[in-house]
Amino acid sequence: MEALVSKLQVLVNNGPALLKGTAVTIELGLTFFVVGYAMALFIAMGIVYGNKAISTLLSGFSWVFRSLPAIILLFIFFYGPTRLGINLSAFWASVFALGLRTAGYQAQYFRGGIQSIRSGQLEAARSVGMSLPKALYKIILPQMFRFALPATANEYAITIKDTSLAYAIGVVEVLQQGSFIIAREYNPLAIYVTVALIYWIITRVGTRFFAYLEKRYRIPGFKVSGFKV
Amino acid sequence: MTAVLKVENIRKSYPSEGEVLRGISLNLNKGETKVIVGPSGTGKSTLLRCINRLTEPDSGKVWLSGEEVTRAGNPDRFRPKIGFVFQHFNLFHHLSALKNVTVGLTSVQGLKKDKAERKGRESLEVVGLSDQADSYPAELSGGQKQRVGIARAMAMDPELILFDEPTSALDPELIGEVLEVMIDLAKKGMTSLVVTHEIGFANSVANEIIFLDGGVVLEKGPPEEVLRNPKEERTKQFLHKITELYGE
Amino acid sequence: MGFFQYAWTILPHLLQGVQITLLMTAISMSVAAVLALLLALGKMYGSSPIRWFCSAYIEFFRGTPLLAQLFIVYYGLPVAGINFDSFTAAVITFGLNSGAYQAEYLRGAIQSIEAGQVEAARSVGMSFITAMWKIVLPQAFRRVIPPWSNDVIYTLKYTSVAFMIGAHELTSQAKIVAGEYFRFTESFMVAGIIYLIMVYIFSRSLGVMEKRLKIPGFEMRE
DSSP states (O other), rough: OOOHHHHHHHHHHHHHHHHHHHHHHHHHHHHHHHHHHHHHHHHHHHHSSSHHHHHHHHHHHHHHHSSSSSHHEEEEEHHHHHHHTTOOOOHHHHHHHHHHHHHHHHHHHHHHHTSSHHHHHHHHHHHOOOOHHHHHHIIHHHHHHHHHHHHHHHHHHHHHHHHHGGGGOOOHHHHHHHHHHHHHHHHHHHHHHHHHHHHHHHHHHHHHHHHHHHHHOTTTOOOOOOOOO | OOOOOEEEEEEEEETTEEEEEEEEEEEEOOTEEEEEOSSTSSHHHHHHHHHHHHSOOSSSEEEETTETTTTOOOOOGGGGGEEEEEOOOOTTTSSOHHHHHHHHHHHHHHHOEEEHHHHHHHHHHHTOOOOGGTGGGGGHHHHHHHHHHHHHHHHOOEEEEESSSSSTSSOHHHHHHHHHHHHHHHTTOOOOOEEOOOOOHHHHHHHHHOOEEEEEEEEEOHIIIIIIIIOOOHHHHHHHHHHHOOOO | HHHHHHHHHHHHHHHHHHHHHHHHHHHHHHHHHHHHHHHHHHHHHHHHHHHHHHHHHHHHHSOOOHHHHHHHHIIIIIGTTOOOOHHHHHHHHHHHHHHHHHHHHHHHHHHHOHHHHHHHHHHTTOHHHHHHHIIHHHHHHHHHHHHHHHHHHHHHHHGGGGGGTTSSHHHHHHHHHHHHHHHHHHHHHHHHHHHHHHHHHHHHHHHEEEEEHOOTOOOOOO
């Protein structure tokens, strides 16, 4: 009983620090997720609708950023800019490193989404006189986003968890805060488990949100059973 | 002489459909072929599945050569003796035709590999598929698949074979090859209980036709009686519809 | 010295790390495979408490970061009296983690095997267990190869995280030489190239294996 009370006491004392860390985690996660999402859009379109050169280049780019371990990317973006004379904070190095990485993955989901839209859709759009950009914007993309939604939701979950890797280059997100607390108070088991649960909660909330989006933007009668990535 | 199959008062309901079988009884003696006909959805398949307990009946009893199938806790040991041929074949995708036939022999009946293989090849020969022994199900036509299904059931030396609409899922031109095998088996004395729409088949080999409607046996008798002079009105209607559909 | 000369100099050190990386990947994937089978079957066919445990386990290991799990195993468990060296802690964590993901892929694969297969198996007299072993699992296994291959490559990349607890795999070796020669960016770029080569080789090999194991005519539906 006493042990439990003292454990709770520890959590209460260090609550603010954990909250601060959680805020950084969410900030980092959402920032690089959105950055990656936007980039992925253009990369996907380039791969599907660009000429051979652009398509191959972007595919290669996507492959490299999916195949390199996140830690390596973080280090390269942390130490690299200095050599080029640019001063990049650990936070922003993480945003770019992880952002490009998630862009590599999301581009593949968008590509899969586009390719599962029947070619007749684009043909029909062009045949009523829409230009390619307009057809993409009004016809292709709305369907693509819906198809890619499940994969996007999954990527969000991965994103939140991967923010923990920014620890390696010194970003003070929630896991790092946990380590600080342990340096002061000890009890690594309880603290790290608590931190793990915080991630779990953030992920769950996000997944709920995506489930809501899926419902809200469902096309009546149109079944999306999954698609080849 | 004990009947090979004795079915007494089988009842089965489903929450969504109500009572599908309302007390069905029938007997099958050695060497007999009986055909069950009736409108779709009247529980004909369910009846067959209750016999080998793929579906558990709500009440009623089943005996196989005097032993009560419905009593045993675990029906596994009866099933090798009751062959079952499925409407949708249900061949094991990952095994060749020969392996499909022998897997039951090796893993259930404990036969040694070479003995099982010999038996398997014999069965495939009876159904006319010796040269397809090493083909995989996905490479076979519907008619070939079903013949493998029959070989698989036969290889276990069952006391009777249950056929659940064996040709309903086949393209018309493939039905013939399967019926040929079934007629051949019946003539050789295999005890069979067949659910089918193929009246021609019933007419040529059945000892008795059983008309199932609304969950009960409405009428039964030898083909000459039931097909030429049906007593019940519903039977007349059903046969009329069927002959319209299939021609005589 | 130029980039390529430097790369050549540090290569031996890095290759030592590669050995550990590959060893870690191999052992954790083996552990994970066995674990996945137990978890999947437990979650689908176990008694209530077993089902609950398997679900909770999978939810935890898929819903929390690998790094946090690693810290819990390496720094946290000693509190309960369990001590592991960095290599073992890493392998255990990766195994536990990957096992959770693979359990879900396996469960999906098993559930995608249509009921008719099991019925046919039971109809020739196979017990439930025999039917599982001889008919369902061999087919589920074929279907699970694509996501499983993905997971192998994921694990290969995530072994890099183990440097944080002092394991001597590729990334930690890169960090060491970077500190020695004071050439950080380049060291990690060379390590990166090595990872890319490994990923490429693994992808190709797994693709070949997938083709070899294909059952004629049996498409792997998603």
